[in-house]
Amino acid sequence: MHSSENIGWFNDIGLADRPTVGGKGGSLGELTRASIPVPPGFVVRTAAFERFLGALEKEEAIRPKVEALGSDQLDEITALSKYLRARLERAPLPDELNAELVAAHTELCGAGLDSPVAVRSSATTEDAEGASFAGLQDTYLWVTDAPATLRYVRSCWASLYSVPSIAYRRKYGLPESGVAMAVVVQRMVNARTAGVMFTRSPMTGDRSVVTIEGAWGLGSSVVSGEVTPDRFVIAKITGEISVRDVCDKHVQHLPAPGGGVREVETPENLRKAPCLTDAEITALKDIARKVERHYGRPQDIEWAIDHSGEILLLQSRPETVWSSKDRSPVAKPAENPLQHVMKIFGGRR
Amino acid sequence: MRATAEQKGFPLPSSLKVVPGTEAAQAAYPYYMQFAKEDDERFWFYNSMHFPEPMCVFDMITAEAAYCALGSANTRVHSLPTTLGIDCRIINGRVYIGGNAVTDPAEIAKRTQEFQRRAFYYYANWERLFAQWKDKMMALIQEAEALPKLDLPEFEPLEHVHAGRGIASNHYILQTYQKTLEGYFRMWQHHFEFLLLGYGAYLTFFDFCKKAFPEISDQTVARMVAGIEAEIFRPDDELRRLAKCAIELGVDGQFREGVSPDEIIKSMERLGKPGVAWLKELAASRYPWFNINVGDGFYHYHRSWNDDLSMPFAALPGYIANAKKGERLERQTEKLMAERKQLIADYRELLETDEERAAYDQMIELAHRVFPYVEGHKFYCEHWYTNLFFNKIREFGGLLAQHGFFPKAEDVFQLSHYELEAAIVDLMTSWSNGSPPRGVSRWPAIVRQRKAAIAEWAKHETAPALGPVPDIIDDPAIVMLWGITRENLDAWLTAGEKPDSNEIRGFAASNGVVEGVARVVKSAEEIGRLRKGDILVCQITNPSWAPVFQNISAAVSDIGGSMSHAAIVAREYGLPAVVGTGTGTQKIKDGQRIRVDGGRGVVTLLE
Numbered sequence: 006m007h008s009s010e011n012i013g014w015f016n017d018i019g020l021a022d023r024p025t026v027g028g029k030g031g032s033l034g035e036l037t038r039a040s041i042p043v044p045p046g047f048v049v050r051t052a053a054f055e056r057f058l059g060a061l062e063k064e065e066a067i068r069p070k071v072e073a074l075g076s077d078q079l080d081e082i083t084a085l086s087k088y089l090r091a092r093l094e095r096a097p098l099p100d101e102l103n104a105e106l107v108a109a110h111t112e113l114c115g116a117g118l119d120s121p122v123a124v125r126s127s128a129t130t131e132d133a134e135g136a137s138f139a140g141l142q143d144t145y146l147w148v149t150d151a152p153a154t155l156r157y158v159r160s161c162w163a164s165l166y167s168v169p170s171i172a173y174r175r176k177y178g179l180p181e182s183g184v185a186m187a188v189v190v191q192r193m194v195n196a197r198t199a200g201v202m203f204t205r206s207p208m209t210g211d212r213s214v215v216t217i218e219g220a221w222g223l224g225s226s227v228v229s230g231e232v233t234p235d236r237f238v239i240a241k242i243t244g245e246i247s248v249r250d251v252c253d254k255h256v257q258h259l260p261a262p263g264g265g266v267r268e269v270e271t272p273e274n275l276r277k278a279p280c281l282t283d284a285e286i287t288a289l290k291d292i293a294r295k296v297e298r299h300y301g302r303p304q305d306i307e308w309a310i311d312h313s314g315e316i317l318l319l320q321s322r323p324e325t326v327w328s329s330k331d332r333s334p335v336a337k338p339a340e341n342p343l344q345h346v347m348k349i350f351g352g353r354r
Numbered sequence: 355m356r357a358t359a360e361q362k363g364f365p366l367p368s369s370l371k372v373v374p375g376t377e378a379a380q381a382a383y384p385y386y387m388q389f390a391k392e393d394d395e396r397f398w399f400y401n402s403m404h405f406p407e408p409m410c411v412f413d414m415i416t417a418e419a420a421y422c423a424l425g426s427a428n429t430r431v432h433s434l435p436t437t438l439g440i441d442c443r444i445i446n447g448r449v450y451i452g453g454n455a456v457t458d459p460a461e462i463a464k465r466t467q468e469f470q471r472r473a474f475y476y477y478a479n480w481e482r483l484f485a486q487w488k489d490k491m492m493a494l495i496q497e498a499e500a501l502p503k504l505d506l507p508e509f510e511p512l513e514h515v516h517a518g519r520g521i522a523s524n525h526y527i528l529q530t531y532q533k534t535l536e537g538y539f540r541m542w543q544h545h546f547e548f549l550l551l552g553y554g555a556y557l558t559f560f561d562f563c564k565k566a567f568p569e570i571s572d573q574t575v576a577r578m579v580a581g582i583e584a585e586i587f588r589p590d591d592e593l594r595r596l597a598k599c600a601i602e603l604g605v606d607g608q609f610r611e612g613v614s615p616d617e618i619i620k621s622m623e624r625l626g627k628p629g630v631a632w633l634k635e636l637a638a639s640r641y642p643w644f645n646i647n648v649g650d651g652f653y654h655y656h657r658s659w660n661d662d663l664s665m666p667f668a669a670l671p672g673y674i675a676n677a678k679k680g681e682r683l684e685r686q687t688e689k690l691m692a693e694r695k696q697l698i699a700d701y702r703e704l705l706e707t708d709e710e711r712a713a714y715d716q717m718i719e720l721a722h723r724v725f726p727y728v729e730g731h732k733f734y735c736e737h738w739y740t741n742l743f744f745n746k747i748r749e750f751g752g753l754l755a756q757h758g759f760f761p762k763a764e765d766v767f768q769l770s771h772y773e774l775e776a777a778i779v780d781l782m783t784s785w786s787n788g789s790p791p792r793g794v795s796r797w798p799a800i801v802r803q804r805k806a807a808i809a810e811w812a813k814h815e816t817a818p819a820l821g822p823v824p825d826i827i828d829d830p831a832i833v834m835l836w837g838i839t840r841e842n843l844d845a846w847l848t849a850g851e852k853p854d855s856n857e858i859r860g861f862a863a864s865n866g867v868v869e870g871v872a873r874v875v876k877s878a879e880e881i882g883r884l885r886k887g888d889i890l891v892c893q894i895t896n897p898s899w900a901p902v903f904q905n906i907s908a909a910v911s912d913i914g915g916s917m918s919h920a921a922i923v924a925r926e927y928g929l930p931a932v933v934g935t936g937t938g939t940q941k942i943k944d945g946q947r948i949r950v951d952g953g954r955g956v957v958t959l960l961e
Contacts, residue, residue, distance in 0.1 A: 334707055
C-alpha cells in the first residue's frame, strides 16, 4: 500500500491533507490513524483529477468555457453542463493513472475477488461541498468491480459540472482553476444494521447524550430518509439509555445482485424489532465519545454493524447546527452564591 | 387561557358529591376542611402522594399539623416571595390541597427583601442550625417517650395521697393527651423549619442541570446530590449487620421461612449465650433504627418495624444467604462517594464555558450543604416521632376500649382529635363521679359507620384535580413537593381520553428494562408473597421496605418522585424502577406480566 501523488491510503492521510483528499477522505484517514474502526480504503486525490482534466483540456478547453459564463445565463449553463458531464463520464483515464487506480483497487479488494466498494465524492472546500451537494447523487454503493469503480470515480468528478455547481461558482465568481475533487474508494460493509449518530442531541443540543438512529440493512435507507429509523438516546457519562423509540422499519436497503442497492420489504418479524441491542448502543456510544474527544468538538457520524457484530464507522464530520448557535451561558457565577436560589424562589420562572 | 382551562378544566369542588350513605362520616371532618361554595374559584389537586387512601378522621391530624407548619414557615418565618401556605380540604376521605400564590409585584418585592434576610441566614449558617435542629428533635422525642403511662386506678395510689399531690389521675389523662397533641404539632413545625429551603437549593442545582443538559435524567442529578451515609440507609444497614452477627455467633440456622419472629426470639433465648448475644445486638439495632414505619407517616396503620418484627425478620434469611456466598454486606460507602465525585466531575467537564463551571460549583456546593437535612429529617419526623405519637393515641384507644367506648383500641382512630378529647373528658368525668361514661352508648355505632364509609370511599376513584387550571404554576412549594406543573395538569386532563392504553407512565427513577410477573403488594403484611424475580408493585415504599429489594427484579410505585425512597433504593440495588405512576396498583393485576422501563418511566402491561 503505497500512497502517491494520485492515491492516498487511509493510513497515510489526515485532516491536514484536506486540500488534496477532501473533507470526507481526510476524516476517514484521521479516524483510521486514531485506531477507530473504519473499513479500509483509499482516496483518489485531486492531483488525479487535475491530470485527467489536463488531458481533456488538451483536446478542448473546459475551464475557460465555464469561466466565460455569467451566473444569469441559465440556458447556457444547462447546455454546457450537459455537454461537459457527458464528456467527463465518457473519456478514458490517462493510461498511467488508469493502471495506478486499478492496482489500488486490486490491492483493496483482492485480485479476482471484487469485494464491493463504495465510491464517494470528497470535496476539498466548504464552498465546493455546498455546491456539489445540491441534491446530486455523489455516492455509489456496492460497486463490485474495477471498471465500475473507475466509471463512478469519473461520475463524481463530473458532478463538479452539474448545473447547480456551475451556477454556484459563477454566482460567487470562484476561479475554475481552484475547482477540484477527491474521491473516496472504500470497502463496503454488508451491514446488518446501520445509521447515524450525533454526539449531542439534535433536538436540544444537549452535549451529555449521544443520539443514535438506525435501521436494518445499509445506512442509505436512514440517510435518504426512506425509513423511519429506531432512535436511541444514551447518556455519555452514566450510560443510561433514556429513549428507545422502536419504529416500523418497513423497508431496508440491501446489496443488489450485480452491484448497487435495492430496496426490499423488511421481514415481518424484524419490522418492529429494535435494530440494536443495549450492548451495541453502549459500544456505539463509546466509539462516538472517542471520536468526539479526538476532534475536540461534537460530531455527526455514520456507522454500520456487519453480520459478525463488528462496528465500523463510515464517516464523521463536525456537527454544525448547534455548534454555530450563539448561546448565552446557562448561569454565571454569582458574587453571593445564595443568589442562585432566587431562580427557584423568585417567581416568574 | 382561562377560557381554555374551563373548556377542558377539572370538575368544580361543588360538583363533587359525598358518596350516598356516608354523609355522617363526611360531616365528622372539621368544618374548616369541608369544601365551600367559594372554593369553586380556586384550583385544587388530590394529594395522592401523601394520602393515597381514604383518611380516617383521626389521621387527618397529619394533614392539619403538617399544613399548619408548612404555611407558617413559608408565610411568616422565611417569607417565600411568591407563595404563602397551603389550604386543605377533604371529601370522601380524599385530601385536596391548593396553594396560595402571591402575585402582586409590590408584595413579592417586599417578601423578597424579607426572604433574603431570613432564608439566606439559614443557608449561610446551615450546619450550625441543623446541628441545633437535631438536638431539638431528640429532646422532643425524649419528651414523647417520657409521657406517663395511662392509668385510672380504682383508688388513687396511697403514696400520692400521703405525699399530698392534690391532683388525681384523671387530670393527668387529659394533660397527657394535650401534651401528646402539642408535641405532634411541634414536631411538624420542626419538620418544615428547613424543608422548603433545602428543596429549593436542591432544585436550583437541578434546574441548572436541566438547562445545561436538557436530556439529563432526574436520577442522574439526584445521584450527584444524594448523601452516602444518610439516615434512610441505616435500618437496612442494621439488618445486614445483624445477619453478619448471626453467622459469626453461629445462630444463623434459627432463621427459617415460616418461623415467626416470636418463635425465633424464643429459640435464641433457649440457645443460651450465643443466642442471647444476638438478641443484645438486635436490641441495639432496634433503638433507634427500627423506628421506621412501613408507610410515610400519614396513616396510623402503617406500623413500625419495632411494632411488627415480621418485616425485618423476613429479610434476614436473604442477607444471611448472601453473606455465606461471600457477598460483602456493608454498603461500600467509599466507593459510592468516589462514584458521586466522578459523576460531578464528568458533567462539569461537559459544560461549555468556565463561567458555567464556576456557577455549577457554587450550586452543587449549596445542594450538598442542604441535602443531609432533606434526606435525614424523615427518619426523625415521619418515622420515629410519628410512631411514638400514634402508639400513644393507641394507648388512649386501649383505655377507652377498656371502658367500653368501642370494641378495640384501634377504633380510636375513627374519632377526630377533638372528639377524642371529648371522649377523654367524658371518661375522666365518669371516673370521678362514678356514673357510667356517656360515650359507651354513643361511639360504637359511629365507629362502625365511619369504618364502613372508609371501605366505601376506597372503592371510588376521585378526580386528580378540581377547579380552574391556573395559567402558570409558579408556586415553588407545589412544584417542589408535588412535582405539579402545567404540563402535568395537561397530561391529567387528557389522561381520561385514552382509557385503553396498556401503558402506565410515571417518573423514570432507576434505569433498566425488565419483564416479569407483577406482584401487587397493597400493604407491608403482604410482602411475604414476593418471590425471587417478581416485580414489586406498591403504593409507596419507604426505608422499611429496603430489604425487599434484594429479591425483586424491578419496582413500580403509585407515589414518589426521583428522590423518593423507592427511587433511591432501586438505584442502590441497580433495579429498574418507575415511581409516581398514580394508578399502578389499580391498573396492574397481581400475577400479570409487565415490562418496566425505568429509563423512560413507562410500565407496559403485556397481557
